[in-house]
Amino acid sequence: MIQPGAKSLRKIAVVGRGTAGCLAAASVTRLHPGGDYELHHIYDSRIPVIGVGEGSWPSLVQELQRLTNLPHETIQQRLKGTRKYGVAFEGWGCRDRNFTHYFTPQQVSYAYHLSADLMAELLHESTRARHIDANVAGITRVKDGAEVTFDGRPPERYDLVFDARGFPRALDPDEHVEISFIPTNTAVIRRAPPILEERNGPVLQHTYTRAVARPHGWVFVIPLTVHTSYGYIFNRDVTDLAEVEADFDAFLESDGVREFAQRAVLQFPNFVRRQLFDGVVARIGNAAAFMEPLEATAIVSAQLQIGMVLHIRLNRPVEHLERDAPTVNRFLVGNMLCYGLFVGWHYSRGSRYDSAFWRLARDGVWPRHRAAAAPEAVDCTALDKFDGMLALLRQPVIDREDWDRMCAVPLTSYAQVSQGLGWS
DSSP: OOOTTGGGOSEEEEEOOSHHHHHHHHHHHHHSOSSOSEEEEEEOTTSOOOOOEEOOOTHHHHHHHHHHOOOHHHHHHHTTOEEEEEEEEESBTTTTOOEEEEOSSTTTOOEEEEEHHHHHHHHHHTOOOEEEEOOEEEEEEETTEEEEEESSSOOEEESEEEEOOOSOSSOOTTTEEEOTTSOOOEEEEEEEOOSSOOSSSOOOSEEEEEEEEETTEEEEEEEOSSOEEEEEEEOTTTSOHHHHHHHHHHHHHHTTOOOOEEEEEEEOOOEEESOSBOSSEEEOGGGTEEOOGGGOHHHHHHHHHHHHHHHHHHHSOGGGHHHHHHHHHHHHHHHHHHHHHHHHHTTTTOBSOOSHHHHIIIIIIGGGHHHHTOHHHHSSOHHHHHHHHHHHHHSSSOOGGGTTOEESEEHHHHHHHHHHHTOO
């Protein structure tokens, strides 16, 4: 296959060794033709990877097999993973009944529940790169490339840099779109004994991420074969941490969990960067965007960001880059905002709890979505696409040509969540 852009990618850097950074490094190794290029994987070994349990979407199953050339069963075991067939919602919406958001085809398509640190290790093994253990001071666009500066070593110039350094220190309205219609900003992470254990092979049982509504937010439950990951997602501006910890204790007791380890209290922004890709610097993972983990959008978003950037840089002549980059950037920003709208919409019908958090989420936060995602404010059509999906759900019959419509996720996902929440 002729890749006219490959000759302009002789020196590539990936900055960061979390999930997104390792995906990017392995993807460059797998997709760049031949061996006449340099790949530098740059990370500070003093910064740990937080090994919480994570969910994913089905696209990751094929992606990991492609990047590692390992059998699916081996990959699942290496990740200490289980097969995720969807998300089981408990107590969400106005119908006061539980429902499941299945991947489709239902009970056939599955993703992984996995340990993030083990996935990083697995991808690290599949990467051919020069590893540079250093703190990056800055990444700057320069003529025909980007310069990475370091603490304590000379700068390096690259043709393409993937920036996977994580959350921004603060949100700047000129650089970031705040997803203000998602009502959470903090997570308490705990680890409990495993629900399922490997015997003579990978666990084949169907599992689901549980998303359990609670008075101060919601709790995720992610089953791995070495432990079960629990996280209480809430808004620290509404509820004191001590109240959340007490309710978390009560939930675990009701769930039959008698011992657990406290892992972390993590604060997070819900945002999308206005410029993910300028043609030379590609911000990926949490450096590009983040939203709470309700629908496990983090890994699938990084897959899309990395895949599109490499596709355009490898398969289009560099002469077209100035025109191509804004188009790619607009698509990626719009896709992330579509994910944000889908996640925020889950709060639009409240929950079984008439509490301060849920009243704010339903009546105070979700109504902001129209102003926050207005096309003139974000320079993309995410809100129009989202409105179009909801309009389809109101129709008595959906035409066959609309069955494959997407707004970050497929129409089948919107239909299941809509029915479960009591939206229509």
